[in-house]
Amino acid sequence: MKKRTYIYRGFERFWHWSQALLIFFLALTGLEIHGSYTIFGFENVIVWHNTAAWALLVLIVFTIFWHFVTGEWKQYIPTTKFLKAQFTYYISGIFKGAPHPTHKTIYNKFNPLQRFVYLGLKLLIIPLMVITGFIYMYYLYPNNPIQLNGLTNLAYLHTFGAFSLLAFVVAHVYLTTTGDKPLTSIKAMITGWEVIDVDSHEERMKHLEDAVNDSAAGYYRISTDGKIVDVNNTWLKLYKCKDRDAILGKHYALTRDSDDQKILEDMIQKALKGAYFSGVPVTRKCMDGSKAHHLLSMNPVKEDDEITGIEGFIIDIDESAPFSEHVDHAIRDSSAGYYRIDDKGMMLDVNEAWLRLYKYDNKDEVIGRHYSISRNPDELLKLENTFNRVMKGEPLLSSHATRLCRDGSTGRHILSANPVYEGNKVVGMEGFILDISNLEV
Amino acid sequence: MHIKQKPNRNLIKLLILFLSITIPWIIAVIIIGEVNEMKLEMDVPAVNYSVDSTAKVDHSKFLSLQQEFNTPHEVTDACLTCHNMTAQDVMKSSHWTWSRDYKMEDGTTIQLGKKNIINNFCIGIATNETRCTSCHIGYGWEDDSFDFTNSSNIDCIVCHDKTGTYEKYPTAAGYPATVEKKFKEKTFYPPDYNLIAQNVGIPGKENCGACHFVGGGGNNVKHGDIASELVAITRDVDVHMAEDGANLNCIDCHKTTNHNISGNLYSIASVDDNRVTCNQCHTDQPHKSRNLNKHVSRIACQTCHIPGFARESSTKMYWDWSTAGRTNEDGSHIVEYDSMGNISYHTQKGTFQWANNVEPEYVWFNGKASHYVLGEQLDTTGPVQINTLHGDYHEKESILVPVKVHRGKQIYDPVNNTMIQALLFGKDSTAFWKGFNWDIAAEIGMERVNLPYSGEYSFISTEMYWPINHMVAPADQSLKCNDCHSRDGRLYNVSGFYLAGRDRSPLLDKVGFLLIIFAIAGVGIHAAIRIIKK
Numbered sequence: 001m002k003k004r005t006y007i008y009r010g011f012e013r014f015w016h017w018s019q020a021l022l023i024f025f026l027a028l029t030g031l032e033i034h035g036s037y038t039i040f041g042f043e044n045v046i047v048w049h050n051t052a053a054w055a056l057l058v059l060i061v062f063t064i065f066w067h068f069v070t071g072e073w074k075q076y077i078p079t080t081k082f083l084k085a086q087f088t089y090y091i092s093g094i095f096k097g098a099p100h101p102t103h104k105t106i107y108n109k110f111n112p113l114q115r116f117v118y119l120g121l122k123l124l125i126i127p128l129m130v131i132t133g134f135i136y137m138y139y140l141y142p143n144n145p146i147q148l149n150g151l152t153n154l155a156y157l158h159t160f161g162a163f164s165l166l167a168f169v170v171a172h173v174y175l176t177t178t179g180d181k182p183l184t185s186i187k188a189m190i191t192g193w194e195v196i197d198v199d200s201h202e203e204r205m206k207h208l209e210d211a212v213n214d215s216a217a218g219y220y221r222i223s224t225d226g227k228i229v230d231v232n233n234t235w236l237k238l239y240k241c242k243d244r245d246a247i248l249g250k251h252y253a254l255t256r257d258s259d260d261q262k263i264l265e266d267m268i269q270k271a272l273k274g275a276y277f278s279g280v281p282v283t284r285k286c287m288d289g290s291k292a293h294h295l296l297s298m299n300p301v302k303e304d305d306e307i308t309g310i311e312g313f314i315i316d317i318d319e320s321a322p323f324s325e326h327v328d329h330a331i332r333d334s335s336a337g338y339y340r341i342d343d344k345g346m347m348l349d350v351n352e353a354w355l356r357l358y359k360y361d362n363k364d365e366v367i368g369r370h371y372s373i374s375r376n377p378d379e380l381l382k383l384e385n386t387f388n389r390v391m392k393g394e395p396l397l398s399s400h401a402t403r404l405c406r407d408g409s410t411g412r413h414i415l416s417a418n419p420v421y422e423g424n425k426v427v428g429m430e431g432f433i434l435d436i437s438n439l440e441v
Numbered sequence: 442m443h444i445k446q447k448p449n450r451n452l453i454k455l456l457i458l459f460l461s462i463t464i465p466w467i468i469a470v471i472i473i474g475e476v477n478e479m480k481l482e483m484d485v486p487a488v489n490y491s492v493d494s495t496a497k498v499d500h501s502k503f504l505s506l507q508q509e510f511n512t513p514h515e516v517t518d519a520c521l522t523c524h525n526m527t528a529q530d531v532m533k534s535s536h537w538t539w540s541r542d543y544k545m546e547d548g549t550t551i552q553l554g555k556k557n558i559i560n561n562f563c564i565g566i567a568t569n570e571t572r573c574t575s576c577h578i579g580y581g582w583e584d585d586s587f588d589f590t591n592s593s594n595i596d597c598i599v600c601h602d603k604t605g606t607y608e609k610y611p612t613a614a615g616y617p618a619t620v621e622k623k624f625k626e627k628t629f630y631p632p633d634y635n636l637i638a639q640n641v642g643i644p645g646k647e648n649c650g651a652c653h654f655v656g657g658g659g660n661n662v663k664h665g666d667i668a669s670e671l672v673a674i675t676r677d678v679d680v681h682m683a684e685d686g687a688n689l690n691c692i693d694c695h696k697t698t699n700h701n702i703s704g705n706l707y708s709i710a711s712v713d714d715n716r717v718t719c720n721q722c723h724t725d726q727p728h729k730s731r732n733l734n735k736h737v738s739r740i741a742c743q744t745c746h747i748p749g750f751a752r753e754s755s756t757k758m759y760w761d762w763s764t765a766g767r768t769n770e771d772g773s774h775i776v777e778y779d780s781m782g783n784i785s786y787h788t789q790k791g792t793f794q795w796a797n798n799v800e801p802e803y804v805w806f807n808g809k810a811s812h813y814v815l816g817e818q819l820d821t822t823g824p825v826q827i828n829t830l831h832g833d834y835h836e837k838e839s840i841l842v843p844v845k846v847h848r849g850k851q852i853y854d855p856v857n858n859t860m861i862q863a864l865l866f867g868k869d870s871t872a873f874w875k876g877f878n879w880d881i882a883a884e885i886g887m888e889r890v891n892l893p894y895s896g897e898y899s900f901i902s903t904e905m906y907w908p909i910n911h912m913v914a915p916a917d918q919s920l921k922c923n924d925c926h927s928r929d930g931r932l933y934n935v936s937g938f939y940l941a942g943r944d945r946s947p948l949l950d951k952v953g954f955l956l957i958i959f960a961i962a963g964v965g966i967h968a969a970i971r972i973i974k975k
Contacts, residue, residue, distance in 0.1 A: 010457075010458065014458060014461050014462060017458075017462050018462050033926075033941050033942060034942070034945060035926075035927060035942040035943065038923070041921075041922070041923070042921070042922030042923050042926045042942060043730075043732075046732050047476075048473070051469055051473060055465065055469070090967075095970050095971060095974040097974075097975075140735065140738050141938075142835055142836070142837050143837055149835070150834065150835070151938070151939040152938070152939040152944070154939075155939045155941070155944070156946050159945065159946070159949055160953065163949075163952070163954075163956050164956070166953075166956075166957050166960075167956045167959075167960040170960040170964055171960055171963075171964060174964040174968065177968070190455065190458075191455065192454075
């Protein structure tokens with residue numbers, strides 16, 4: 001999968017271009033010191049070369065730190081895997097338009113050849129230049145305890161390193177043109193962004209891990225024998241539990257009231273057989289004994305096609321806060337019909353869409369009447385069942401229904417119904433209806 | 442993760458990157474520029490420098506100096522009546538003894554100095570005393586019989602005369618003229634001893650210069666960096682002695698205690714003590730630039746700060762005795778001049794070469810020197826080294842110093858393989874300058890120094906090294922980096938160590954150059970194939 005990706009971070013680009021400039025400048029001034037030409041004048045060129053050397057050293061120190069802190073140093077671990085393929089690509093494949101044998105990803109930015117060459121630079125050439133350079137700068141022969149027999153060999157090594165770096169720069173700059181387009185790689189090193197192959201699995205794993213850890217939903221996993229195996233921080237917060245270790249290994253029964261156990265147990269048994277649940281409103285028993293409500297999802301955990309447990313998320317439902325204006329509007333303006341019924345079956349509220357679907361002109365014609373007005377007698381029993389179940393706290397996600405409109409005509413819709421809580425008590429039922437009259441069944 | 446960023450935010454981020462890369466460079470350029478400006482404005486600080494110019498006594502009031510003096514000895518005796526400890530100090534000094542302890546290679550210590558050393562100017566003083574000792578601080582050193590223990594023989598006033606009227610006669614063994622008398626074009630008068638004795642003081646440039654400016658028989662002949670113009674010179678030639686410079690006297694640097702004058706001249710001296718150094722006043726870290734200060738441990742100040750010697754009057758660079766003795770047909774002396782008006786040939790002395798504004802040669806020097814001692818076997822593989830300045834790049838004590846190398850051709854005995862001390866100056870024709878007969882001059886000369894003469898003589902090339910210490914130029918005239926740090930710079934001949942800008946490994950350069958050429962060619966070919974195949 002190809003994707004525009006932020007591959008070179010700010011510091012990385014700052015380091016790369018600063019280092020490039022410094023190396024170029026050091027080569028320019030170094031060759032003047034070498035006696036190859038005169039640009040700055042010897043006195044100035046020494047000052048410039050030394051200053052640039054110090055700047056490079058500082059940059060290198062910061063960069064070493066950066067590499068270790070970010071773990072980017074691992075990018076340079078050499079590998080022989082695809083090394084030959086990379087060689088072959090550069091000496092023949094590239095001419096035939098063959099694809100790159102390796103693909104750049106955030107976690108593997110360098111091809112095996114780059115790994116070797118960059119590691120060689122970092123471990124051999126740059127240390128060689130820094131060490132010989134600084135000895136050259138500060139070693140006063142023969143007034144030192146260490147006898148190097150003069151600066152000749154140091155100077156030759158330093159010169160050799162300089163030539164190697166120059167040759168590297170030539171090849172390096174050229175090889176940047178072997179990307180998708182000649183300037184692709186250089187643009188990427190400037191902006192940080194490049195269209196690269198993304199290892200979707202690798203990326204998903206990394207992001208899912210983060211998603212679960214940082215989710216605003218509580219996450220839980222329970223083993224086949226009912227023990228809580230893992231929870232995330234939000235779960236702990238929702239359950240008012242301060243210590244993860246206090247809950248891990250405990251039976252899930254701890255999280256519910258005894259009268260609520262049966263429902264949960266049923267769900268878990270079904271999930272262990274492969275069933276999925278989503279958005280089930282339940283009442284949890286927090287660790288301090290208080291109760292609260294949340295939506296629960298549950299799915300089996302599979303390892304090699306074998307179900308080894310269940311897991312899911314919980315999303316808190318905060319009843320203490322009244323419906324916000326926003327939610328109120330959403331319901332009122334929804335194209336789905338909304339209804340609310342009290343515990344005696346009396347209509348408390350409907351929205352405009354409900355009225356339209358049932359062909360009423362005004363809310364007042366409906367509110368305060370029993371829900372039985374909305375059905376033909378043959379459908380009424382089904383609705384009564386639903387009502388009774390919901391009043392016990394069991395939500396109904398979707399069910400087909402045939403409605404009885406005001407003018408005696410009928411229409412078909414999908415119905416959702418869930419309990420309305422006040423504290424721990426179910427005080428009514430509410431839900432949405434979606435018209436499906438025009439659909440073939 | 443994949444967030445599409447608004448273009449203007451991207452631009453700002455790129456700008457931040459660009460600025461974070463460029464701003465350090467701009468700061469560096471500004472700072473280094475300012476440091477360079479600062480360096481230009483530097484003055485030269487001096488430490489430990491003081492001159493006591495207060496007159497302590499008025500010598501004209503002393504009765505003993507108002508007596509009638511018939512001989513210069515009587516003046517000396519008068520001086521010593523008050524300065525009654527001074528004669529001992531003076532007689533210990535090399536100005537008096539013209540010799541010092543010298544350790545031979547075999548470990549024995551001999552007395553060596555002007556009195557018995559060989560040079561490649563007028564060769565040596567043995568047999569020629571009457572002429573040479575006109576520069577001795579004594580009276581009457583005509584031959585070996587001179588009494589070095591007689592304090593009356595000391596010439597106090599040659600150094601302490603402040604009237605400027607006292608002069609020794611050139612051929613009178615250190616005595617002034619007793620009657621009005623001409624030497625060459627110059628007339629010498631008997632001194633007014635009372636005037637002189639009553640006007641004595643601390644020696645000035647003229648006193649020291651009376652001998653030191655004219656070593657070798659004329660102005661600036663020997664040293665190259667010490668000449669009569671230093672009495673009144675501009676900063677351009679010598680920042681220290683110039684009246685518009687520090688206006689120093691010789692003894693302001695050549696500090697003197699009990700008539701022991703500090704400073705060694707390695708054409709005769711051989712040991713590393715009692716030296717005068719620049720850091721007496723200028724410290725070991727005299728520059729604002731750290732890079733320049735790093736040079737101090739290996740490079741003598743003089744090396745950079747004396748870009749050339751003989752910057753005013755010419756100095757003698759070459760003296761070929763082998764051509765001496767040619768006369769005009771009438772027997773009169775031939776005297777030829779070069780374009781500068783310097784004598785380029787003289788019947789008595791042979792062929793000379795002079796030079797102005799001479800670029801010094803440079804040698805490693807550790808403060809120790811050895812000398813050819815009369816009678817020693819010659820090493821004839823190269824020019825005979827009249828003196829050798831010791832030192833080596835690999836030796837901590839050695840620094841690079843500028844030298845005047847005086848080259849010559851002078852008489853030697855090819856059978857005994859020794860240099861010859863010849864009789865040059867004398868009243869009869871046995872002296873070479875009268876009879877122009879090397880054989881006789883050699884025989885008498887060698888007899889006098891108790892060395893054998895085979896009867897055969899020839900001429901051999903010689904070299905003598907004169908460290909250059911004076912005529913320090915203003916800072917802006919001192920050597921620039923490129924004078925040495927370049928392929929064909931001043932240190933071209935000082936090999937054996939790596940000098941940035943001068944040295945390189947031609948092989949390594951070739952390999953490196955080829956490496957880059959191959960890289961460029963490889964890249965070019967690769968790119969060409971890519972373009973064609975596309």
